[in-house]
Amino acid sequence: PMLVMHGFGDEVLGFTIAFAVLLGVFVTHAHEVRSVYLHTHGNDGSVTQQTVNINNVDHVASVNINAGQQSSSTVMDYDNNIIGYRLFAKKSCYVAKMNRAKMPALNQISKLAQDAKVEDKKQIAPPHGMQYTVSQTPVKNQASLGKSIDMLCRGVPTYWAHETEGTNLFFSASGCVSIRLIFFDVSLCGGLA
Structure with a gap:
């Protein structure tokens, strides 16, 4: 029998599948994984759900953002020094070399997520932003x-x-897509908007 799902958009289904796949990476070593669930408030009053997973065995952290058309998943692979951003509405993925000078250390991510959860009622400005030009x-x-x-x-x-x-x-705000993670803002530019 085939499972048929009605009423789910491609973006929501894609987000659910990617979240399940990424969760599988972390379930392998469940006792070495820390997860923090939080809601952040945007400048427009919208509420965004973010799930932060830290895997200390594989030295990987992920942030899954459930925000309708702006849903995304970000994976920070500290062993390979690569960060990946998957934008579900764009049905594409963007990877970059990790800039360790700007990126929080793996052991800091859990604390940053917990601090954001405690300060949930306030708008917390990320410490910095990064902008990328997409090939x-x-x-x-x-x-x-x-x-x-x-x-x-x-x-x-x-x-x-x-x-x-x-x-x-700040060469151009047009053609950019922004991702607001709890610990930094990201802009991916190059005709993406």
């Missing part, structure tokens, strides 16, 4: 990005994103 050339071998990023990006086009610094940081 138009797809990644050819996603498996080379590591198991966690490969699982995150499997089945959708994946592109490299390069961090933009200095005077080019």
